[in-house]
Amino acid sequence: EIVLTQSPGTLSLSPGERATLSCRASQSVSSYLAWYQQRAGQAPRLLMYGASTRATGIPDRFSGSGSGTDFTLTISRLEPEDFAVYYCQHYGGSPEWTFGQGTKVEIK
Amino acid sequence: QVLLQESGPGLVRPSETLSLTCSVSGGSISNYYWTWIRQPAGKGLEWIGRVSASGNFNYNPSLESRLTMSVDTSKNQFSLKLTSVTAADTAVYYCGRGGIYFSHWGPGALVTVSS
Numbered sequence: 001e002i003v004l005t006q007s008p009g010t011l012s013l014s015p016g017e018r019a020t021l022s023c024r025a026s027q028s029v030s031s032y033l034a035w036y037q038q039r040a041g042q043a044p045r046l047l048m049y050g051a052s053t054r055a056t057g058i059p060d061r062f063s064g065s066g067s068g069t070d071f072t073l074t075i076s077r078l079e080p081e082d083f084a085v086y087y088c089q090h091y092g093g094s095p096e097w098t099f100g101q102g103t104k105v106e107i108k
Numbered sequence: 109q110v111l112l113q114e115s116g117p118g119l120v121r122p123s124e125t126l127s128l129t130c131s132v133s134g135g136s137i138s139n140y141y142w143t144w145i146r147q148p149a150g151k152g153l154e155w156i157g158r159v160s161a162s163g164n165f166n167y168n169p170s171l172e173s174r175l176t177m178s179v180d181t182s183k184n185q186f187s188l189k190l191t192s193v194t195a196a197d198t199a200v201y202y203c204g205r206g207g208i209y210f211s212h213w214g215p216g217a218l219v220t221v222s223s
């Protein structure tokens with residue numbers, strides 16, 4: 001099983017600031033990594049797949065990078081609706097997909 | 109616009125079978141994989157498994173012995189059955205479209221395992 005470790009656990013920032021979230025895989029997943037946003041009380045929403053491709057309707061302040069074992073999700077300027085929990089998920093190798101434990105982006 | 113909706117009992121007794129159905133509207137269930145994911149309260153996401161419209165499936169190894177997924181193309185629905193449930197199976201269960209990453213999600217169904 002591939003383990004995904006996200007850091008930090010919590011990120012305290014102000015609207016307008018830049019957020020940088022990290023996801024590290026226990027072994028290479030190539031670029032088979034997705035990111036999701038989960039607002040309180042809602043289902044997750046796909047943000048990114050293929051490590052760096054934005055999903056339909058996702059604003060361009062969201063960007064993803066990385067390959068192999070180290071990945072980053074960047075939110076260039078935080079909007080009020082961006083304060084949420086973010087999860088990474090791999091889909092490399094055999095179908096036994098796992099998620100990271102999440103990073104909460106909270107208002108400072 | 110593709111919409112998914114989970115349905116099923118919100119309370120299941122320990123040792124019994126949890127059954128959920130996901131209804132898909134706004135698009136055909138054919139030509140896609142369909143997925144179940146769960147989330148215990150205050151915790152992270154766990155991939156349960158996926159099933160294709162043609163009936164191919166892959167399950168989380170930790171749940172495989174208790175799990176059955178199926179598809180009913182005539183009703184545009186897919187289903188989950190998890191046997192011998194315990195309190196550890198209490199969670200919000202989400203259905204989703206996609207077999208590798210998940211572009212569409214249902215709102216989630218809370219299932220509590222309790223006597």
